[in-house]
Amino acid sequence: MEAFKDKQDSNKWSNREGLKGWLNPTRYGWERLSYWLMRLTGLFLLLYFVGHVYETSNLVGGLDAWNAMLELTQTTYGHIFLILVIGTSTFHSINGIRLIFAETARGLGKPGRPDYPYEAGSLNNIQRSGIWVALILAAAAMLYGSSVLFGGE
Amino acid sequence: MRESTVMKIHYVTGLAALLTVAVHVMMRVITPFSMSLEYENVVANYQNILYSLLLESILILVSIHGFNGLRVMLLELRQDAKWEKFVMLFTLTAMLVVIGYGTRTIIIVSG
Numbered sequence: 001m002e003a004f005k006d007k008q009d010s011n012k013w014s015n016r017e018g019l020k021g022w023l024n025p026t027r028y029g030w031e032r033l034s035y036w037l038m039r040l041t042g043l044f045l046l047l048y049f050v051g052h053v054y055e056t057s058n059l060v061g062g063l064d065a066w067n068a069m070l071e072l073t074q075t076t077y078g079h080i081f082l083i084l085v086i087g088t089s090t091f092h093s094i095n096g097i098r099l100i101f102a103e104t105a106r107g108l109g110k111p112g113r114p115d116y117p118y119e120a121g122s123l124n125n126i127q128r129s130g131i132w133v134a135l136i137l138a139a140a141a142m143l144y145g146s147s148v149l150f151g152g153e
Numbered sequence: 154m155r156e157s158t159v160m161k162i163h164y165v166t167g168l169a170a171l172l173t174v175a176v177h178v179m180m181r182v183i184t185p186f187s188m189s190l191e192y193e194n195v196v197a198n199y200q201n202i203l204y205s206l207l208l209e210s211i212l213i214l215v216s217i218h219g220f221n222g223l224r225v226m227l228l229e230l231r232q233d234a235k236w237e238k239f240v241m242l243f244t245l246t247a248m249l250v251v252i253g254y255g256t257r258t259i260i261i262v263s264g
Contacts, residue, residue: 018230039226046219053212053255059195059262066192074190093171100164148182 031123034131038095041088048085079149086145091138098130163221170214177211180204199262212255220248 058069101107107126181189198204224244
C-alpha cells in the first residue's frame with residue numbers, strides 16, 4: 001500500500017503540462033481559444049475588480065483623495081485599460097452564457113457513433129458561433145467604449 | 154458542498170452579476186462620463202439606499218463568482234488534498250477580505 005502511494009506521488013506530475021500546456025499557443029482550435037480566453041479574461045477581471053474596490057475606497061478620504069485617485073485613472077492609458085475591461089467583460093459574459101448552455105446540454109447535438117474522422121458532435125457550428133458572437137460583441141463594446149471615453153464629452 | 158452545487162452557484166452568481174453590473178454601468182452612461190465621476194455625484198449615488206444595496210449585491214456576487222473561478226483554475230493546474238485545502242482557504246479568505254473592505258466603503262460613504 002505504501003509503495004503504491006509512493007508511486008502515485010512520483011507520478012503526480014507525469015503527463016500533465018500544467019501552466020505550460022495552458023499557455024502553449026499551438027494546437028489551438030476555436031474551443032481551445034475560447035477556453036484560454038475565458039480564463040485569461042476571468043483573471044484580468046478579478047484583478048480589475050479588486051483594484052476597483054480599492055480605488056473606490058478613496059471616497060472615504062473625501063474630495064481631495066477622490067480627485068487625486070481620478071487624476072491617476074483619467075489618463076489615456078487609464079482609458080485604454082478601461083476599454084480592455086469593457087472588451088474582456090463582454091467576452092467573458094457572452095462566452096459564459098454559451099458555457100451555461102453547453103453545461104445544460106443545449107446546442108450540443110445528438111450523440112452518434114464515432115466514425116472516422118472522429119469529429120466531436122458537441123463541437124458544432126452552434127457552439128462555435130457562440131464563440132464568434134462573443135468575440136464580435138466584445139469588439140463592438142470596445143468601439144462603443146472608445147467613443148464614450150475618447151469622445152470628449 | 155458538492156462540486157456540482159458549487160458550479161450551479163458559480164453560474165447563478167455569474168448571471169446575477171451580469172444583470173447588476175449592467176445597471177451599475179447604465180448609471181454611469183446616462184450622465185456624461187466626466188460628470189458621472191464627480192465626487193458629489195458619486196457620493197449622492199451611494200446615499201441612495203437602493204443604489205448602495207445594488208453595489209453591495211455586485212460586491213458579493215462578483216466576489217463569489219470571481220474567487221470561485223480562481224479556485225477552479227488553480228485546481229485545474231494541480232490536484233492533491235493539501236493543495237485543494239490551501240486553495241480553498243486562500244480563495245475563501247481573499248473573498249471575505251474583499252467583501253469586508255468593499256462593505257466598509259459602502260457603509261461609511263452612504264452613512
